[in-house]
Amino acid sequence: xxxxxxxxxxxxxxxxxxxxxxxxxxxxxxxxxxxxxxxxxxxxxxxxxxxxxxxxxxxxxxxxxxxxxxxxxxxxxxxxxxxxxxxxxxxxxxxxxxxxxxxxxxxxxxxxxxxxxxxxxxxxxxxxxxxxxxxxxxxxxxxxxxxxxxxxxxxxxxxxxxxxxxxxxxxxxxxxxxxxxxxxxxxxxxxxxxxxxxxxxxxxxxxxxxxxxxxxxxxxxxxxxxxxxxxxxxxxxxxxxxxxxxxxxxxxxxxxxxxxxxxxxxxxxxxxxxxxxxxxxxxxxxxxxxxxxxxxxxxxxxxxxxxxxxxxxxxxxxxxxxxxxxxxxxxxxxxxxxxxxxxxxxxxxxxxxxxxxxxxxxxxxxxxxxxxxxxxxxxxxxxxxxxxxxxxxxxxxxxxxxxxxxxxxxxxxxxxxxxxxxxxxxxxxxxxxxxxxxxxxxxxxxxxxxxxxxxxxxxxxxxxxxxxxxxxxxxxxxxxxxxxxxxxxxxxxxxxxxxxxxxxxxxxxxxxxxxxxxxxxxxxxxxxxxxxxxxxxxxxxxxxxxxxxxxxxxxxxxxxxxxxxxxxxxxxxxxxxxxxxxxxxxxxxxxx
Numbered sequence: 001x002x003x004x005x006x007x008x009x010x011x012x013x014x015x016x017x018x019x020x021x022x023x024x025x026x027x028x029x030x031x032x033x034x035x036x037x038x039x040x041x042x043x044x045x046x047x048x049x050x051x052x053x054x055x056x057x058x059x060x061x062x063x064x065x066x067x068x069x070x071x072x073x074x075x076x077x078x079x080x081x082x083x084x085x086x087x088x089x090x091x092x093x094x095x096x097x098x099x100x101x102x103x104x105x106x107x108x109x110x111x112x113x114x115x116x117x118x119x120x121x122x123x124x125x126x127x128x129x130x131x132x133x134x135x136x137x138x139x140x141x142x143x144x145x146x147x148x149x150x151x152x153x154x155x156x157x158x159x160x161x162x163x164x165x166x167x168x169x170x171x172x173x174x175x176x177x178x179x180x181x182x183x184x185x186x187x188x189x190x191x192x193x194x195x196x197x198x199x200x201x202x203x204x205x206x207x208x209x210x211x212x213x214x215x216x217x218x219x220x221x222x223x224x225x226x227x228x229x230x231x232x233x234x235x236x237x238x239x240x241x242x243x244x245x246x247x248x249x250x251x252x253x254x255x256x257x258x259x260x261x262x263x264x265x266x267x268x269x270x271x272x273x274x275x276x277x278x279x280x281x282x283x284x285x286x287x288x289x290x291x292x293x294x295x296x297x298x299x300x301x302x303x304x305x306x307x308x309x310x311x312x313x314x315x316x317x318x319x320x321x322x323x324x325x326x327x328x329x330x331x332x333x334x335x336x337x338x339x340x341x342x343x344x345x346x347x348x349x350x351x352x353x354x355x356x357x358x359x360x361x362x363x364x365x366x367x368x369x370x371x372x373x374x375x376x377x378x379x380x381x382x383x384x385x386x387x388x389x390x391x392x393x394x395x396x397x398x399x400x401x402x403x404x405x406x407x408x409x410x411x412x413x414x415x416x417x418x419x420x421x422x423x424x425x426x427x428x429x430x431x432x433x434x435x436x437x438x439x440x441x442x443x444x445x446x447x448x449x450x451x452x453x454x455x456x457x458x459x460x461x462x463x464x465x466x467x468x469x470x471x472x473x474x475x476x477x478x479x480x481x482x483x484x485x486x487x488x489x490x491x492x493x494x495x496x497x498x499x500x501x502x503x504x505x506x507x508x509x510x511x512x513x514x515x516x517x518x519x520x521x522x523x524x525x526x527x528x529x530x531x532x533x534x535x536x537x538x539x540x541x542x543x544x545x546x547x548x549x550x551x552x553x554x555x556x557x558x559x560x561x562x563x564x565x566x567x568x569x570x571x572x573x574x575x576x577x578x579x580x581x582x583x584x585x586x587x588x589x590x591x592x
């Protein structure tokens with residue numbers, strides 16, 4: 001019998017012992033990024049999948065429970081949300097309107113942690129008639145550093161994937177039961193900070209050093225319900241997140257995602273997309289770190305999706321996903337059971353309406369790639385990028401600038417044999433970017449994420465800059481002492497310039513002029529779309545819908561470039577206070 005099913009029977013037994021229990025509300029909150037965080041623009045059209053999954057399972061297993069999800073990044077007064085002066089949820093007003101018995105808070109992303117702490121303090125400070133009976137915090141950051149959340153007033157911090165215990169935990173907090181038997185959580189027992197171990201080996205994250213973190217085993221993945229987006233309040237979800245894979249077999253030292261890969265069946269993922277499509281949704285984002293992690297299952301999913309699309313003449317479907325660059329060069333071994341090569345898989349992806357691929361190029365510099373445990377040659381990266389583009393994908397290139405290299409490993413050097421400066425590294429990046437020619441570019445400054453391998457040695461070497469607020473831990477601000485030959489200020493400057501040069505080219509120094517030029521480009525493409533459509537219709541056999549896709553694509557790219565330029569302008573406007581802070585903290589820090 002599945003563990004989740006057995007647990008649901010156990011919970012129902014407890015419920016029958018108290019038939020008079022009234023319906024209670026479990027509210028799961030995804031904290032907002034704040035006005036100055038540029039990622040809030042993308043978050044305004046979607047929701048985080050984790051909070052939805054947790055709320056769905058709690059409601060599914062507890063018949064007396066109602067659940068709701070509030071994503072502070074995607075709320076509006078027009079949709080009934082009570083908002084404060086910062087455009088975030090007014091939780092006192094929300095709790096007054098509809099009292100939650102238990103509140104869950106997601107704290108995965110470091111730059112949202114300050115907001116999560118303020119939300120905890122708000123609920124703790126409410127009057128007795130409004131204060132919830134329990135506050136639960138989960139997410140990667142909270143699991144790696146639980147104490148600040150508990151001291152702020154949270155009752156419990158969950159370590160790892162909370163789906164396994166969320167129903168048991170909500171019931172305990174709602175009814176005042178003991179927490180001692182619930183695995184994978186931290187809490188205060190008086191003044192003592194306790195962390196419950198995970199007695200069931202099947203529920204442990206099997207990665208080295210992660211044994212105290214919960215992980216849903218493969219045997220229980222299929223028993224979980226599909227995410228119920230109907231639980232999300234006040235949001236307009238234009239981009240629907242879906243997922244098939246958990247964990248990652250990659251061991252990137254800068255990444256927090258650790259654990260054995262586990263997979264939902266291809267049929268379930270296709271069913272989720274079909275369900276969303278039937279409700280009028282057209283855009284989906286597969287949030288898995290690597291769609292092709294389970295290659296056999298990935299191909300099966302693509303074939304099922306293609307069959308549904310072509311059999312039912314599905315129109316307007318637009319799927320984005322994350323893939324490895326090397327998929328373009330994939331060649332199956334005889335023993336793999338896979339018959340398709342990389343290009344054949346990519347052709348299948350296009351038939352499955354996958355239009356945008358987010359690919360981690362990371363860096364073109366060999367020494368940085370080696371330090372990341374990504375030993376890939378630049379020539380192969382360029383060849384693979386060319387292959388991706390040849391299939392018509394919109395390629396969103398993700399890169400990390402200023403990646404720190406551990407003492408004892410070789411540093412990047414220029415033609416003279418000298419250690420590369422930040423400017424020379426940036427030039428290497430720019431030369432590669434021009435050759436790869438991605439559709440979109442995302443250059444992030446390396447961020448020492450808590451819980452990663454890199455973070456550990458950077459702390460030992462005293463290279464983490466202290467005094468920088470957590471709100472700025474977003475990949476857009478320098479948080480560490482760079483390698484020899486560069487200063488924090490130089491890394492900050494060069495990283496921004498790469499994005500400016502990509503989206504504004506020759507007029508990168510004139511940001512507002514670049515924004516005006518982007519606006520004119522969008523307007524000109526919009527006006528010329530009917531003429532482009534008419535001109536290329538013969539090339540598409542006079543199939544009007546097919547011919548319309550090219551001008552539609554041109555406009556889409558132009559609008560997103562305009563949006564990227566707008567974000568850059570907004571970011572630069574707010575950068576000066578950080579530059580002063582960076583000068584102060586880097587002066588106090590240790591030079592490398």
